[in-house]
Amino acid sequence: MKKLLAPVAASLAILLAATACGTDAYDATEIPPKEQPSVAAPAPPATQPDCGNPLMSYTPEGAMPQPGAMPARSYMAKIQQRGRLIAGVSADSLNLGARNAVSGKIEGFDIDMIRAVAKAIFGDPNKVELRVISSPQRIPVLQKEQVDIVARNMTINCSRWQDIAFSAEYYRSGQKTLVPIDSTAKSTADLNGKTICAPAGSTSLDNLKKRNPQAIPVTADTDTGCLALFQSGKAYGISGDDTVLAGDVAQDPYARVLPERFSDEPYGLGMSLKHPEFVRFVNQVLAQIKADGTWMISYNKWLKPALGTLTSPPPSLYGRIPGQ
Template structure:
């Protein structure tokens, strides 16, 4: 089957650049006091007696972005610097991708970053950019970019699943989106689920939970990796992989770029997304959790979902309910 490479190839040419998109976002009103609610679904695993989806309880209403941030906090450091530094994807269509026409990085994950930046600096005036530096990173670089002692990022928004092993290395915000793993195959494939893909080469991003889940789901599958989602799509379009396995959000973007692909209906994992932050800054995690509480209540979260994800994934679900109660580790 002859393959076309529409947006994937164009995006791949732009991956090494950094960007700062500028478009209207919903004004963030004052946040109400966060509340602790019962989780809607059970935790997928247990982290030494701590719910893996439990993050740090916000301290209360967010500080006014028109004034200084609390002294001694990482938010104060960010504000004095003049920009929030975020690690993001530039090739995950509708989550974090570079528009090949405008050159702007945009998507659902990027909107989460803008909400955090606006809570620190205030909403930009018309025609001004958000005070954000977007650094394009690969999946394997997500955790190292937060642990870099010389030039770290403040936050990572790159469809990153919260799990126990990652909590040993970085901190996570409360869950901001619930995805799940599926598999993309050629449009004429007769496969119904992963059981039908034995002995076939399936691509998953390196350093992702998708690769481990795929091996567990069907050990007879031949896995192959790429550093980026676009890398997997290119291997698929070149015929070097018979499919791609990953989060349904990412695969929905792949299908939008490739008319010869389809996504199998089987969903064989739960992928709760969190914003990654350094373990050294629990007060920043609390702040981000306050922002997430806010945007889930004021319509910003739904407006972003409707813009980027609804066309491929359908009507917006209820935003994930935040779970708190994680003890802050001693320094």
């Protein structure tokens, strides 16, 4: 039965990832991935750099500026003068950042975070250019300043703090594994010798190798890439954030997610290390939407149906000094 219906589910996944222009004037750009799904090579041993508590971001300073009145010579003023915020996002992670098959717009929880920043700068949440990026592109596009900010279910950790800056935590995910609905596996430990897909350049790939070295990791640059490998039988399962896997299950009735959760994945909005004032400003925005209920409205709309009720957003931790 699954082989007969898999093409239908795959077609839906491809439709969600399609990059046809939406009705938003800026919601139309894609940074092309350079991707071919491949077997992941074993990672060499590496020491995690010490950055203190990675969840500590830069402390907001002063009163939050009014929309349209960004401080002179700040990075926010540059964005305001340009007339739009440029954000790197996913277009195929259902409920986080995915293109609506009817409207053509990219929407989801991550996108709501970006639109909150745009609203704080311009007074208009729609003054955003969403650039579709793959998982491995998240850090390079910030280092090259091709985007102002990245919202693509990116885990905050010390290693990444060496290359980019993070906002305070805006969501806490965790890694799980998706398998065929008729699988007898009860945990990732039961997947010895099975091909398991995880996004390239992700903490999910690293965690999978540590959790079960006997599994055979394969990679794709996008969530849809992993789903396509699973549905075509080239991967037995998918390991990744529970937020992403919930979207995959919604597209494939012959898949299920194992209950085992074997990591914490705190999400942060990525920005360049060159603009600490922008990071402080974004932290003000996140603090505001966490306090006024906007964050909870977004969570309840996009993630609550699959992941359950939350009583509050994750706390924001501050105290990091730029350059450290």
